[in-house]
Amino acid sequence: MDISALLTSAGINIGICVVLFSLYSILRKQPSNVSVYFGRRIASGRTRRNDPYCFERFVPSPSWILKAWETSEEEILAIGGMDAVVFLRILVFSIRIFSIAAVICIFLVLPVNYYGQEMHHKEIPSEELEVFTIGNVKEGSTWLWAHCLALYVICCSASVLLYFEYKSITKMRLSHITRSAPNPSHFTVLVRSIPWSQEESYSETVKKFFTNYYASSYMSHQMVYRSGTVQKLMSDAEKMYKMFKTVAVDPTCNPKLMPCGFCGESTSDFKILSSEVDSVKGKMNLGDLELATEKKECAAAFVFFKTRYAADVAADVLQSSNPMLWVTELAPEPYDILWSNLCIPYRQLWIRKIATLIAAIVFMFVFLIPVTFIQGLTQLDQLSQTFPFLKGILQKPFVNQLLTGYLPSVILIAFLYTVPPTMMLFSVVEGPISRSGRKKSACIKVLYFTIWNVFFVNILSGSVIRQLNVFSSVRDVPKQLAKAVPTQASFFMTYVLSSGWASLSCEVMQLFPLLCNMFKTFVLRMKGDSYDGTLSFPYHTEIPKVLLFGLLGFTCSIMAPLIIPFLLMYFFLAYLVYRNQILNVYISKYESGGQFWPIVHNTTIFSLVLTQIIALGVFGIKQSPVATGFTIPLIICTLLFNEFCRQRFYPI
Amino acid sequence: MDISALLTSAGINIGICVVLFSLYSILRKQPSNVSVYFGRRIASGRTRRNDPYCFERFVPSPSWILKAWETSEEEILAIGGMDAVVFLRILVFSIRIFSIAAVICIFLVLPVNYYGQEMHHKEIPSEELEVFTIGNVKEGSTWLWAHCLALYVICCSASVLLYFEYKSITKMRLSHITRSAPNPSHFTVLVRSIPWSQEESYSETVKKFFTNYYASSYMSHQMVYRSGTVQKLMSDAEKMYKMFKTVAVDPTCNPKLMPCGFCGESTSDFKILSSEVDSVKGKMNLGDLELATEKKECAAAFVFFKTRYAADVAADVLQSSNPMLWVTELAPEPYDILWSNLCIPYRQLWIRKIATLIAAIVFMFVFLIPVTFIQGLTQLDQLSQTFPFLKGILQKPFVNQLLTGYLPSVILIAFLYTVPPTMMLFSVVEGPISRSGRKKSACIKVLYFTIWNVFFVNILSGSVIRQLNVFSSVRDVPKQLAKAVPTQASFFMTYVLSSGWASLSCEVMQLFPLLCNMFKTFVLRMKGDSYDGTLSFPYHTEIPKVLLFGLLGFTCSIMAPLIIPFLLMYFFLAYLVYRNQILNVYISKYESGGQFWPIVHNTTIFSLVLTQIIALGVFGIKQSPVATGFTIPLIICTLLFNEFCRQRFYPI
Structure with missing residues (x-):
């Protein structure tokens, strides 16, 4: 993949986003969609009077973006509760840390990577993406100190930001506990x-x-x-x-x-x-x-x-x-x-907990097996054997391309949509006494699932590791990861572009409720706001998604810095979209009082340590003992910092 | 090693024990040794009048055994506190479970092992020890159900006994907390x-x-x-x-x-x-x-x-x-x-805790390196090079034998004696606020050290595993252990005979205080009971010792059942000796109130699971899928049982 292909892909995705956001800004003005896009207002009894049919209703406008941007944190706290603030804080934290990472990586690491080997450079648009990764740096290069420095800057600023975020969230949690109305x-x-x-x-x-x-x-x-x-x-x-x-x-x-x-x-x-x-x-x-x-x-x-x-x-x-x-x-x-x-x-509770834990782990590891199996079933020859009457249609080249190109990924996505409900089911069986506890437990499960099935499975399947025995030696794991991550960087970039941005568009469009609403209005001819369910914010699907992108950002930052601008754009869009959704769509009937933050904190620390381990492997491959030597104390300091935060904040 | 050699070794050790115990029964009657053998009585102000010089003082008598046997648990509780009772309960538990194991292993497993292969049996005294281990059973033998049954019986009865012990100790602890005098x-x-x-x-x-x-x-x-x-x-x-x-x-x-x-x-x-x-x-x-x-x-x-x-x-x-x-x-x-x-x-505390944990782990793993190094230094040619004047003496065959035979093990033992003080030092640095907390923490450290350095290092060094890469594959660990344990069984048997029984004799003789006392009395000519320090029971050295023998017993029980009688004898002697010591020597100035039991419980569960894993490996080697299949649920049940006990008893 070269730069121009990447830019084309980015352009297409930006175009899709712009179209969908414009569509949203029109759809939200239609009175028939009020129940889809203003669920919270309906629930709280404050809806606008219907506008008459006028031209304005069919013109896209960025007013919702302004509204979302202008709302202050106090208002969000009052409207969405503490969990919403915590969720937005994750996005703010990500924007901050990746801005720092962008500066240091693009001005320091990227040139070092680009000029890492004495070679004839093509025009930049037709340059391969690999030229911009750390794979382009010569073995034993003295310029690896730049990567090491970047790693130090990113980890230190992440730790400082994490500390202050945790501190302010703890303060918020305390005032939430002490100052909330008697209950x-x-x-x-x-x-x-x-x-x-x-x-x-x-x-x-x-x-x-x-x-x-x-x-x-x-x-x-x-x-x-x-x-x-x-x-x-x-x-x-x-x-x-x-x-x-x-x-x-x-x-x-x-x-x-x-x-x-x-x-x-x-x-x-x-x-x-x-x-x-x-x-x-x-x-x-x-x-x-x-x-x-x-x-x-x-x-x-x-x-x-x-x-x-x-x-x-x-x-x-x-x-x-x-x-x-x-x-x-x-x-x-x-x-x-x-x-x-x-x-x-x-x-029964402890048995239930153990049982669901084991079930979730098994589910996590065997998830891909039936998916691959069913993907195999939908091969063309299989299909035409099972349904002989389709043979004629299947032989047309267009249908052929569509099926082979899209069916497997559609199946994968369809199966992925079953994950959060399944994890939610596991969490119900576990026996928590509160809805927020159930959501938190599901959030952790979905998080593990996402990190394993998106990050590790891609890395393991996309590289030579699969051929080797993964457990061949514990000491080789950093090296294996180091070999795999830079080669997978271009995949992760397209993943951010497609999956990340697309999921935001879907989120803001609320496709499923919108379709339901249309079905009701136009097919069943039911009139009015037949509001049939309250939506509470799906923290258990959104937090893992955001944290996954954070993990991708950290691990790719010094390996393949080109991913960072796309990520920054994702986080910025996400910030606007989720603010809008919290203001308009979701209702916070219950909240955990900020108990999602420890999950975020631990995952970020995990991402940092994983980044450092991968860097260790890369420095080892590039034969730079100095950089390797400097990375080891960084790992120890990060773990100590985590332990300190656990002591300082966790009991609250 | 054949049976007759084993019996000879046992005979010698029994002889030494009898002599030492007789010597003890004489020494304890000497008024000059009152401070060594009756420290607790001195401290509590109740000492007997001195006997006049009479014949009785120089005749060995078993009166102390009777005294130790007859004392009831209430008296022990009053004298030695709850920790002493907990310690004796470990011994009682060991005696009970290994009696059960002895019955099933000697009457069921031993004959199966002995007649496991169609071979010409020699006279029993000159039979090799290997004939009595599981190594003698044919591959694919249907008689392996006997081993599997024995494993089930041992694990189930151990679990039942553990449960009731934990229950009664929890009850004791509660009454200790509620009914003790206001403090x-x-x-x-x-x-x-x-x-x-x-x-x-x-x-x-x-x-x-x-x-x-x-x-x-x-x-x-x-x-x-x-x-x-x-x-x-x-x-x-x-x-x-x-x-x-x-x-x-x-x-x-x-x-x-x-x-x-x-x-x-x-x-x-x-x-x-x-x-x-x-x-x-x-x-x-x-x-x-x-x-x-x-x-x-x-x-x-x-x-x-x-x-x-x-x-x-x-x-x-x-x-x-x-x-x-x-x-x-x-x-x-x-x-x-x-x-x-x-x-x-x-x-500072959390930093101290992490630092001492790391230090203790490093100490545990590198302990054998300097020991081997110094053992290498004391080779004959090294010695004669460093100290040329010794050359003449060193060339005498008797000195030669003595040095090569005993010096390495003397050095090992000398280094081993430094372990408990070192661990105690680590525990002090850790910063506990109570002496009992310090002792508990040291106990855990010494326990890990002992299990690693006696059990695992012996198994790893005594088998082919050292040549292989230990971490070659996680799945092979049971097999590796299964190969190693039966071959090391004869070493463990002699270890129980020598180290176990000898340590009891040393314990009852109180060699170090006795020598100090003699030095004072006969060399410094200091008279009277110059009692220069109170000895509190060294739980941090004795509990790991007893638990190690328990671990040896469990792991060897179905592999090499011949070890059990020697172990039973050890536990029985230990029961008498420690009762005597608690009654007469040690002073309980402070106590943890039975907080040692969770350590014991967890170690026993660990031993059981390790036994099951080794059995799994053995059944795998012997190609008995049925026995393997029956062992896996046993492991799961044991872990579940442990989790249940943790829920039920640990919070107290």
């Missing part, structure tokens, strides 16, 4: 694994236990009930109520009634379950159901305390001589609770 | 890393902080002072006082005054530092020293609370938004505190 969850402790006794019900046991040990601060408690008849009747009634609302309201876009059904759904969820049994009885007016609820008591309860401090202490302290009984933890916020998981016996 | 340490929290402020002293900062946040339960506090002039003067005075006592007391063995000096030393240690500043002033009567003490305030303090619960909560809860400030933990017991480490800045 029932602050005074509530979730008790699980209440011991079963023959004589009394769980409820009495809880009451006895807490009046005994927390006499001064215990207020009351509420058992958790297995979702039995009552729960099902309730949710059915609720669904019917919602349908009734949707049908009954004036179809000319008056969504003011929506929030009732909406908030109603969420809050009543909590109210019903945390209010006294009497209120449930009162609502149901069915005497015989009381018996049903009593039978279905779980070994879990919410215990309410008089002070926040008492609740904190009760959540922290070991309650019983058997650590698997009377397990306490602070209750998540009402919207955040995963009710279905509360009834899982605590004893 | 100042129960109400005290050690606060470290107090932030420095310009305006006020540490003491005022602490007072302000705790009156602010713990108004209802805070009682008072006591700063920790760097051991400056005052401390040194005090300790000098104390030393002089002790010397004075030793010289002044009636030399005809009246040790009743000893305990004063003794307890005095320890308790005043605490009183001085934890009493008010005034009392220090009062004692010193030196006005200008007050200034000196104030200057040397450390950023650490003991804070006293009114209730035990408040202290527990304060120790558990995060105190400040910066987790590296106001670090609280429950104070160790007064005797247990390592005063010198209290002043280490908390920020």
Whole structure:
């Protein structure tokens, strides 16, 4: 691949992006798409009046970019919660560090690479991309100090930036905890694994236990009930109520009634379950159901305390001589609770955790096997054998090209779309008690999956390593990686261009909801904003994506610096797009309070250390003992820095 | 090596043991050795009147064995504390599990091994040891189910026994915590890393902080002072006082005054530092020293609370938004505190921990290099070159044999004796605040060292693996181990006979204190019980030793069952000897409250899994897919069991 091909590819991708963004700026102005592009506004009850049909509605405008750019962090915090701010901080951090990397790599490393060997240089546009990678530097060259210096600058500035980011996020988290409005969850402790006794019900046991040990601060408690008849009747009634609302309201876009059904759904969820049994009885007016609820008591309860401090202490302290009984933890916020998981016996949790961990690892490693198998099935001759009636069509050269060129990658992408739901499923089975905990756990799994299946599998399959035994020697791993990464750099560049930028366009277009909406409006002829689900920000798919690009940037930075401008552009676009999405589309019903940052921090440290190990291998291949010698203390310092941050910030 | 040689070796070792034990039973009756063999009694003030010179004193008697056997666990608990009970439980557990292993291995596995190949059997005494190992079983033999069954029985019974031991020790630990006499340490929290402020002293900062946040339960506090002039003067005075006592007391063995000096030393240690500043002033009567003490305030303090619960909560809860400030933990017991480490800045601790960890690992791996080097230096020709005047002596065949036969192993043993002090030194540098914590940390380090340098190095050096690349393939490790272990079984047998039994004899004889005592009595002509140091039980050397023999037992059990009887004998002797030592010699001034058991538990699980992996390799070599298939679930179950125990017991 030469420079002109790369630039052409970049041009095509930029063109596609511009077209899609313009299309978006038109589509968002159409009243029929309000439910797709302004979900958050609908939910919060603030939608603009419909514009009349006018010319302006069909002209693309950059107003949404300005709006997204101008919004301050306080507004984002108020609208999207702390998780949104943390997510945007990842992008800001990436922009900052890769700007520094761009300066040093383009002005120092790139010329060194380019003039690394005495050779006849062609015109720059027709130059091979390999000329710009570290592979072009002579063995034993004294100019490798430039790469070493660049590595030092990047790692040190990344560490400094990481430290300050972590510090400010910790501060934000503390003020989030201390200064947020009083919330029932602050005074509530979730008790699980209440011991079963023959004589009394769980409820009495809880009451006895807490009046005994927390006499001064215990207020009351509420058992958790297995979702039995009552729960099902309730949710059915609720669904019917919602349908009734949707049908009954004036179809000319008056969504003011929506929030009732909406908030109603969420809050009543909590109210019903945390209010006294009497209120449930009162609502149901069915005497015989009381018996049903009593039978279905779980070994879990919410215990309410008089002070926040008492609740904190009760959540922290070991309650019983058997650590698997009377397990306490602070209750998540009402919207955040995963009710279905509360009834899982605590004893099962560790087995579930191990099982899902193993399942996720197995899934990660064998994922590519069925994909390759199915890709093999779609070979032309296979297809024409299985479906003889297609033979005629398949022999046309255009169809032929389309199938062989696109079908395998379509299959791969289709399979990749199944990954986040699968990981989410694993995380549900794991048994977390909060939605944010589930999302965090899924985020970690998707992250590992992405890094393994995009970064390592590409590197391993794209180089000679596959032929060798990978485990042949631990000491050779840096060298193997060092051989593989520069050769794969051009692939990663096109990956950033296509997958990165395209995913942003898809994100802003909201293709799937848009299609659903069109289907409803034009095919089913359903009118109005039939808002059929709240979208919360999919951190578990977006954070791994951004972190993967960070990893690509770090590892390629000193090897193939040409990738950095494309990455910077990606991060900048992502910053605008996600700000817009947070402002308009997604609703933050629950949040983890910034608990995604430690994942980001650890992944960045991992990327840095991986970069250093690869650099070590490269310096080894290029026979530069000085540069190798300088890289080893850098690895040690990075690991020490990580340990320091863990000590300093992690406990919060 | 054949059976008769093994039996001869066993006979010699038994003879040596009998002689040494008899010698011990005589020596302990001599009044001059009272300080060596009855240290604990002297310290607790209960020593027997001296017997007159009579015949009985010079006749060996088994009375100490009876005494050691008859003592109940409650007495041991009262005398030696919980750690002693935990230590004896290790021995009891080993005796139990290896009795089971002995039954199944000798009646089932041994005949299978012996008749494993169709061969002409010699007379049993002249049979090679290899005939009794698994190496004698034919490839593809159907009789390997016997080994697999034995493995299942051993692992299952070990798990069951471990579970009940852990359960009873946890119970003991809980009653140790709840039912022990009220102790100042129960109400005290050690606060470290107090932030420095310009305006006020540490003491005022602490007072302000705790009156602010713990108004209802805070009682008072006591700063920790760097051991400056005052401390040194005090300790000098104390030393002089002790010397004075030793010289002044009636030399005809009246040790009743000893305990004063003794307890005095320890308790005043605490009183001085934890009493008010005034009392220090009062004692010193030196006005200008007050200034000196104030200057040397450390950023650490003991804070006293009114209730035990408040202290527990304060120790558990995060105190400040910066987790590296106001670090609280429950104070160790007064005797247990390592005063010198209290002043280490908390920020250094994590660096110290990493540094000592790395140092210990490096020490573990490079330990054998200087030893081999020095062993090489003591070759005969080297010696005669360096010291030409020795040439004449060295050429005598007797000296020659002695040097070549014994010098290398003497050097090895001498170097091995430096290991526990070195590890202890590492543990001190690590910065624990209690003596028991230091001992626990040293115990773990010595354990890793022992297992690596005795078990793995012997296996690796004694087999073909050294020639191969050890890391050639992870999948081959079981096979390599499987090849090596049976061939090394005879070495391990002699190791148990010589090192194991001999170490017990040395332990009971207390060679080093005995020699010191003799030197003092007969050379320096110092009379009386010049008791110059309290010996606390060296858990950090003895626990690794016992666990190593356990590891040898498990790994060799189904490979070479002949080792088990010798091991059983070792454990039985150890049980008697250590009971005796705990009753008579060692003083438990401080204890960790059973915190050694998790180490024991984890090591046993490690041994079991290692055994299973080796068995996997053996079954693979013997081409028995059924046995291999049955072993894999066993490994998984063992790991799951370990995880369960960690969940169930570890938090206590």
